[in-house]
Amino acid sequence: MPSFRNFVLALAATFLAPWLCLVVIPHAKMKAQEVQTWEDKELGTKSSYPAGTPNIFQQGQAVYAREGCASCHTQMIRPTYFGFESWRPGFGKEGTRDNPVRIRETRPGDFLGERFAYLGVQRVGPDLSNAGYRHDEQWHHAHLYSPQSKREFSVMPSFRHLYIKRKVRGQRSDDALSLSGELDPGAGFEVIPSEDARALVGYLMTLKKDQPLPPWLLDGEEEAEENAADGGEKSK
């Protein structure tokens, strides 16, 4: 065995390389990601990418994290060389089984401003990258309260503990869940979402990871340069 000092130095040397390359440098590089804006001359619209996330996002993501949603849901649409999941109806904003429409794969910019990218551990339920397009808030609340009431085959647990059952005082609340059958809280009672449930659904409604990309990201490098010269304008 080499001396203890040399041994530790050798360990440090071997570990330093992957540590720098896979952790430190990516963190340093990705932090400096720029927001790019461009203008479509024909339509006269201005766009920017990444567009960032609204406030409801952070609160909702905290609930998403602590309930462990990422154990079963991904937020990662893989490119076409991994298969055709970007055509799956329901993963994107439109498209049906007969007329599928491709949604683009997720890109680093889609996670700008998030605390952690919950790319997912397993894909048991559907991908949620674009969950915001699929249903309205009422649907999400009913689904979280009792997933099987919306989809019989679902293996998602109920998140009843995010909802409050209470006596109706005066008028029924606007946001009370419309429940029927076994779930009906009974006459004179209503089920309303808690703050956490509201935040979670607000978060789900903002999940739209398909913002339009600047033309130079879409069309390869050479065309990108042309586009930039034509009127696309890169700025911080």
Added chain:
Amino acid sequence: MTDDKKADEDILRRAAIDRSTRLPVLFFFTSAAVWLTVAVILGFIQSVKFYYPGFLDAPWLFFLNYGRSNPAFMGALVYGWAIQAGIGVAIWLMARLCRAEVKNPMTLLVAGHFWNLGVLIGVVGIFAGYGTSMEWLAFPKAVWPILLGAYSLVVIWLITMFMRRESGEVYISVWYILGACFWFPWVYITANVFIHVLPGAAVAKAATNAWFLSSMIFLVLVPLGLASAYYFIPKILGRPVHSSQLSLIGFWGLAILGGWTGIQKLMGGPLPAWMPAVSGVALILILVPVLAIAINHHMTLRGNHKLVETSPTMRFTAVGALMFTVFCVLSALCAFFSLGKFTQISQTTTAFQLLAVYGFFTLTIFGAIYFIVPRLVGCEWISGSRIQMHFWFSTYGIVSLVGLHFIGGMWQAAAYAQFDAPLENAVSAGRPYAIGVSVAWASIAISNLIFLYHLGLMVLRLGRRGEGPALLGHQHHAA
């Protein structure tokens, strides 16, 4: 005559060293075994919840939802059991191989209590809704300094023992233990600081999480497990390791490549494509040191396979070492796009983690515990058939669990890949396999309840006295 006297002194000295480690090592073993029991019970619950959310679904049991019980179970298994038991084995091995007594075990006991406190806060915290949902880092953010402090105390202690060693020659197991001493703090601090403390890009944090998980396996659990295997296989055979050259290749190969692995988990994800690619390459290259290790173990064992049948330590260690090779080969295969796209985000992930943590590490550590504990408490394991049952239920459980998760995950991913089939097909595709996994969990849970009971009797010194060691298939016969 002088030789005999020297041998006697040697034995007495060794017994004295063993005795000096008794308190801390037994503390780590018993609390780890309790955590293991918690983990396997949670493992069973979360495995049923995985396909049948109505299981144990009383309103006040909402915290058992899969999203919370799954990370809690993993935390209890990895931090409560695996690392803690590994520390116990490391202390004992270090004392024996350096011929250094543990002079003041209080420090180690304090470290052990803090470690357990950290894990307890972590697991309860996840159930109480403070989890972070990051793999192997799901404990609430406040926990990591406690765990780090406790581990650092142990590290300082191990290094002091190493510095006090008697002879100049250093055995390969000690290399691995020193490696784990060095890597765990670095990996753990890096992951927690970059993810929890520093601001930064969300995607880079996800990549660091994937890197952390793999580094924990290859640079903490694997070294501790191999340290044990490298000691006990030659020890029980009574012959030296086949080739010290191969041992060195194995060690440095792992040191060079281990830190590069992990990010292949996010292949096709929103990351620069070179990151998963480099990790995938490292996982394939790591087969070279793994082959060196496997050949070394095999050649050491050659011609003595009979001992695998009779010695509990040998049997657990040999099967654990075999699982290590299986784990590395499967990981390398799944580093390819063609297979990896089916395994990266499905039940197969669980199969890999459990193959490493339970299949390889836990079985190896069981082997070590069966050897060490009788030498600490001064009595023998009560029954060979109980050890036999522990072995078979555990092995049967983990092999079927990994197989089912592996195939079930691929099956489910393939169902999701059929983009024009209804969602229902994809969701239900993994279900039959998940049901099978619960049966496997039940088997593992039974095996570990037997183990906990047996270990408890030993710690209370209710073991057999005066006869030979408990052997498998030769109950109550002297060796």
